[in-house]
Amino acid sequence: MAEGRITKAQRFAELRDIVVNVDSEDSPLVAFIDHEVDLLSRKGDTKGTKTKNQVLNDGIKEGIVSTLVASDTPMSATDIATEGGYTVQKITALLKQLVEDSAIKRTEVKGKAYFEA
DSSP, rough: SSSSSSHHHHHHHHHHHHHHHHOOTTTTHHHHHHHOOOOOOOHTTTHHHHHHHHHHHHHHHHHHHHHHHHOOOOOOOOHHHHHHTTOOOHHHHHHHHHHHHHOOOOOOOEEEEEEEE
């Protein structure tokens, strides 16, 4: 095996080779190992799919951006939360994500953060 970090699937491949050499391809242990490798590959297939909350948050983010586009002045997280009906904590977390994605701009005036599209 190559140097570095060895994955679980690679470990199962090593075990499978050992079992096949000692027993046979028809061994119940080989079937078990193949099943575990299959489960690992399915687990990897779910990456990239969004959870229910992530989908909801995407909708809220769109609303935040729309609100900021409609506003001719920068808004604070409190202003956005009040207008959208969400908690300031939730809006602040989503604003941070939007800033990291470069979807909106953050400016600070006298220690208070303001956001604009």
